[in-house]
Amino acid sequence: MNVDTLFSSFLHEISKSKTEKEVYKSLLKSLKAMLKYDSAIVMKNDEVVFFDPEKFDVSDYIDFMEWIKQRLLPAFFSDEEGYVGIIPIVKQGKMLGSIVVKTQKEPNNELMVLLQVFAFLTGITLENLILIEKIKNSEQFMFEVLNSINEGIFVLNKDGEIEFTNKFGKRILEKEDLEDYFNFFISDENNIFTKEFGGNYFTIVKTKFDFLGDEKYIIVFNNVTYEMELEKLKQLDKIKTEFVANISHELRTPLSAVKAYTETLLNMEIDPESQKEFLSIIYEQSERLESLLNDLLDFTLIDSGSMELEYSKFNICNVVDDVLKKLLSFAQKQDVKLEKECEDVEISADKRRIFQVIYNLVDNAIKFNDREKPERFVKILVKKLEDILIIEVEDNGIGIPKSEQEKIFEKFYKIDRSLTYEVPGTGMGLAIVKEIVRLHGGNIEVESEEKKGSIFRVNIPIRSE
Numbered sequence: 001m002n003v004d005t006l007f008s009s010f011l012h013e014i015s016k017s018k019t020e021k022e023v024y025k026s027l028l029k030s031l032k033a034m035l036k037y038d039s040a041i042v043m044k045n046d047e048v049v050f051f052d053p054e055k056f057d058v059s060d061y062i063d064f065m066e067w068i069k070q071r072l073l074p075a076f077f078s079d080e081e082g083y084v085g086i087i088p089i090v091k092q093g094k095m096l097g098s099i100v101v102k103t104q105k106e107p108n109n110e111l112m113v114l115l116q117v118f119a120f121l122t123g124i125t126l127e128n129l130i131l132i133e134k135i136k137n138s139e140q141f142m143f144e145v146l147n148s149i150n151e152g153i154f155v156l157n158k159d160g161e162i163e164f165t166n167k168f169g170k171r172i173l174e175k176e177d178l179e180d181y182f183n184f185f186i187s188d189e190n191n192i193f194t195k196e197f198g199g200n201y202f203t204i205v206k207t208k209f210d211f212l213g214d215e216k217y218i219i220v221f222n223n224v225t226y227e228m229e230l231e232k233l234k235q236l237d238k239i240k241t242e243f244v245a246n247i248s249h250e251l252r253t254p255l256s257a258v259k260a261y262t263e264t265l266l267n268m269e270i271d272p273e274s275q276k277e278f279l280s281i282i283y284e285q286s287e288r289l290e291s292l293l294n295d296l297l298d299f300t301l302i303d304s305g306s307m308e309l310e311y312s313k314f315n316i317c318n319v320v321d322d323v324l325k326k327l328l329s330f331a332q333k334q335d336v337k338l339e340k341e342c343e344d345v346e347i348s349a350d351k352r353r354i355f356q357v358i359y360n361l362v363d364n365a366i367k368f369n370d371r372e373k374p375e376r377f378v379k380i381l382v383k384k385l386e387d388i389l390i391i392e393v394e395d396n397g398i399g400i401p402k403s404e405q406e407k408i409f410e411k412f413y414k415i416d417r418s419l420t421y422e423v424p425g426t427g428m429g430l431a432i433v434k435e436i437v438r439l440h441g442g443n444i445e446v447e448s449e450e451k452k453g454s455i456f457r458v459n460i461p462i463r464s465e
């Protein structure tokens with residue numbers, strides 16, 4: 001076989017080799033053609049790792065092996081059966097292994113050079129295989145790490161197409177189609193987003209990077225539902241503690257007044273006019289106590305879902321008048337003008353509960369008046385729009401900050417205005433109002449601006465029966 005054919009068949013074989021064993025097999029195939037060996041073995045760290053067709057004892061050549069390790073060149077020795085050749089597989093001055101052959105043919109110089117070249121090429125191929133294995137391992141390692149992260153990781157190209165997703169990300173993709181969101185995330189100027197998907201809340205962080213000249217994005221989805229629930233529970237716990245403190249305070253104030261005035265009446269000589277005044281204070285305060293207890297009771301009914309409505313037919317303006325009559329003296333004390341515009345409408349609803357709704361809204365509207373305004377008013381507007389009854393309570397009071405407007409309907413929620421404005425209240429009123437309106441099939445909304453005033457609007461479908 002000529003050298004060119006040998007070379008090309010060796011290169012062809014070795015380039016197909018995917019394992020160390022295949023590389024050695026390719027080399028042995030070429031050596032067989034060159035040396036017509038009787039037997040060949042492949043040694044690695046003094047151990048035989050491959051042989052063709054059979055193993056043989058190399059203990060007599062151990063000393064030569066050491067010498068070859070230093071020289072890093074092939075060598076042949078003659079013995080009574082023929083020749084033994086040792087061909088080191090070398091890469092960067094290091095012996096990766098060696099081939100020991102038994103042959104009858106003594107190699108000439110040209111063959112020795114050829115052997116060196118083949119051994120060198122084998123060394124390079126082996127080294128490449130080791131490197132590929134290392135890269136595969138580190139790639140595998142990276143995937144394992146990324147897959148064990150409890151955050152969804154997506155790598156996108158500049159068109160928003162996914163180029164990589166870890167396990168957690170795939171789970172999100174199974175439930176949600178994120179294509180439009182990805183396009184939005186990469187085009188938006190912000191780098192942090194919060195979004196809800198299927199009842200879970202995610203903080204989403206976008207990072208732009210450059211990979212070999214291409215623009216890429218890493219989008220990380222962090223599920224923060226648990227933290228949010230925990231935060232909510234903490235908040236609820238705080239609200240409950242505040243509520244207990246608050247309600248105790250709310251109960252104590254009228255109770256102390258009742259006690260003090262009764263004691264005075266019992267123990268002191270008092271003129272009839274003062275007596276009447278004291279008794280009316282006691283009456284007012286016991287009404288306050290009663291209303292607090294009613295709120296508490298309603299609250300338990302709402303909490304257990306057992307509030308029931310008692311329907312009857314009545315004119316809504318009568319209820320509005322009753323409310324205004326009851327709150328007139330409170331409004332006068334606060335120097336708040338009450339105004340009313342009411343369309344006569346017959347409705348079928350729970351009269352006591354509708355009274356409670358309007359009373360609460362008007363009471364709040366008076367309570368949260370703005371002392372800095374010279375003219376203070378509360379306007380009640382009742383009108384019918386098709387088959388919806390609209391009750392609006394408007395004031396020019398202190399208003400409600402935008403961020404609080406949703407929360408005020410939550411149970412026990414009071415806006416913390418302790419530094420600027422302290423008014424009594426338990427934070428139950430609007431939660432009860434909202435539930436009553438809901439039970440009537442309606443809804444309540446608020447429009448408000450700080451320092452300007454508020455409009456609470458109740459919409460209730462009108463039932464004829």
Ligand code: ADP
Pocket residue numbers: 360364365366368395397398399400408413414415424425426427428429430431454
């Ligand atoms: P409270 O018993 O404290 O009045 P509510 O549930 O009725 O409880 O109201 C919750 C909170 O909403 C109040 O503490 C108050 O800060 C705010 N609020 C309610 N109505 C008004 C209003 N008309 N103007 C300004 N703030 C209001």
